[in-house]
Amino acid sequence: MDKVIDFINVNREKYLEELKALLAIPSISALPEHTADVVRCAEWCADEMRRIGLQNVKLFDTPGNPIVYGDWLGAPGAPTILFYGHYDVQPVDPLDLWESPPFEAAVRDGEIYARGAADDKGQVFMHFKAVEAHLKQNGRLPVNIKFMIEGEEEVGSAHLDDFIRAHKSDLAGDVVVISDTAMFARGVPSICYSLRGLVYFQIDLRGSSTDLHSGVFGGALANPAFVLAQMISQMKDRGGHIKVPGFYDDVKPLEAAEREAWAKLPFNEKQYRKQFGIPKLHGETDYTTLERVWARPTLEVNGLLSGFTGEGAKTVLPAVAMAKISMRLVPNQDPAKIADLFQAFVEKLAPKTVGVKVTRMHGGKPWIASYDNPYIQAAGRAIAKGFGREPIFTREGGSIPVVSTFQEELGVPSVLFGVGLPDENAHAPNEKLDVANFQNGIISSAYLYEEIGRTRQ
Numbered sequence: 258m259d260k261v262i263d264f265i266n267v268n269r270e271k272y273l274e275e276l277k278a279l280l281a282i283p284s285i286s287a288l289p290e291h292t293a294d295v296v297r298c299a300e301w302c303a304d305e306m307r308r309i310g311l312q313n314v315k316l317f318d319t320p321g322n323p324i325v326y327g328d329w330l331g332a333p334g335a336p337t338i339l340f341y342g343h344y345d346v347q348p349v350d351p352l353d354l355w356e357s358p359p360f361e362a363a364v365r366d367g368e369i370y371a372r373g374a375a376d377d378k379g380q381v382f383m384h385f386k387a388v389e390a391h392l393k394q395n396g397r398l399p400v401n402i403k404f405m406i407e408g409e410e411e412v413g414s415a416h417l418d419d420f421i422r423a424h425k426s427d428l429a430g431d432v433v434v435i436s437d438t439a440m441f442a443r444g445v446p447s448i449c450y451s452l453r454g455l456v457y458f459q460i461d462l463r464g465s466s467t468d469l470h471s472g473v474f475g476g477a478l479a480n481p482a483f484v485l486a487q488m489i490s491q492m493k494d495r496g497g498h499i500k501v502p503g504f505y506d507d508v509k510p511l512e513a514a515e516r517e518a519w520a521k522l523p524f525n526e527k528q529y530r531k532q533f534g535i536p537k538l539h540g541e542t543d544y545t546t547l548e549r550v551w552a553r554p555t556l557e558v559n560g561l562l563s564g565f566t567g568e569g570a571k572t573v574l575p576a577v578a579m580a581k582i583s584m585r586l587v588p589n590q591d592p593a594k595i596a597d598l599f600q601a602f603v604e605k606l607a608p609k610t611v612g613v614k615v616t617r618m619h620g621g622k623p624w625i626a627s628y629d630n631p632y633i634q635a636a637g638r639a640i641a642k643g644f645g646r647e648p649i650f651t652r653e654g655g656s657i658p659v660v661s662t663f664q665e666e667l668g669v670p671s672v673l674f675g676v677g678l679p680d681e682n683a684h685a686p687n688e689k690l691d692v693a694n695f696q697n698g699i700i701s702s703a704y705l706y707e708e709i710g711r712t713r714q
């Protein structure tokens with residue numbers, strides 16, 4: 258193992274240069290004009306996987322973006338890791354807020370800045386380098402490993418579940434490893450044992466067949482913008498409680514032990530608030546901030562559009578109004594059931610004065626694991642070696658819908674070991690990854706393969 262770790266330490270500068278090449282590919286899955294870049298990025302990953310010594314490397318076509326697969330299965334009798342990550346990234350707008358171009362990675366003050374640095378290219382690349390170090394130095398890995406890197410995570414992984422169902426035996430393994438989450442704080446390595454789920458909707462209201470003069474006609478018919486605002490205002494009360502009937506029925510209450518453990522975490526509420534530049538935090542009454550983001554469901558407006566939004570004033574009655582609304586779900590809420598409840602609620606809230614169209618978009622189930630799982634314990638030992646500090650166990654508010662698919666379709670548990678930081682601007686301008694965490698992440702991953710290689714269920 259020493260040889261492996263020495264190799265990783267010697268090559269630290271080279272890793273950054275290599276990562277820059279991956280970060281230079283604008284693999285934005287949400288924008289059709291980047292489809293060729295997305296494919297180019299999949300090919301880049303496949304080439305890299307061949308270069309580091311993985312076998313059976315290939316791109317699987319899906320009705321959407323390709324899935325990159327590669328494995329190394331030369332450790333008979335040892336467990337098999339199924340590694341999952343994503344090579345697609347979020348759009349970069351607003352571009353003018355970036356301090357350096359999003360696809361020209363730049364290192365400043367110990368951070369590498371680029372779209373995808375933390376979410377998720379940097380963290381996938383960490384594992385490429387850990388595999389490479391083992392194979393270069395020892396000619397073998399202490400574990401079997403299958404890599405599966407997808408290109409549609411940021412747009413809801415529409416084709417992934419079908420792919421997994423169609424390749425169950427190819428993907429069989431003992432444990433899923435994912436590095437696509439954040440550490441609790443700088444210097445506090447973390448293992449995530451729960452993610453929130455998601456349901457996402459678009460609501461379109463239609464009033465008159467065209468925009469109208471608001472003086473000539475105003476007062477005689479409903480304004481869709483106003484109706485939409487009234488509908489949205491009925492979705493939550495002032496205490497942040499969601500008013501969709503039945504919404505909380507399946508919510509698993511927080512355990513007292515969890516609440517006590519979280520209250521002891523080094524969480525600085527004031528500092529947390531300051532990062533947003535807001536005067537006061539807001540959330541559901543009777544819950545702490547950590548509880549609100551880790552273990553309570555939410556309903557949020559992600560976008561709102563109607564009427565005249567240019568400079569100046571225009572006296573108009575808009576013909577249409579649109580909102581994007583999503584809900585983060587917690588165990589044991591079921592996205593399909595919540596989607597039905599929400600749709601029925603919206604249809605009930607809509608007055609007869611407008612036409613309403615409710616469109617369901619992507620979604621995913623929430624996930625929770627118990628952390629006495631031996632693979633999670635193995636990850637804990639690896640991270641302690643890589644970071645020189647025992648990890649803590651956290652939940653996260655974000656979603657990785659495939660985690661529950663792995664559990665349900667393959668019966669395989671997941672270990673979520675991420676090295677991002679909460680302030681690394683994932684999905685926002687100036688996304689970055691801490692270079693020391695990246696390096697320690699490679700070392701931890703190298704140890705992780707060894708620790709999992711020794712683990713018996």
Ligand code: BES
Nearest residue numbers: 376410411412413437438439653655656
């Ligand atoms: N890596 C994130 C998920 C994440 C971030 C989990 C931070 C925990 C902590 C992932 O790339 C992501 O953004 N997921 C989407 C899923 C959605 C598009 C279905 C999300 O959470 O919004």
Ligand code: MN
Nearest residue numbers: 343376377437
């Ligand atoms: Mn991600």
Ligand code: MN
Nearest residue numbers: 376411683684
């Ligand atoms: Mn993301």
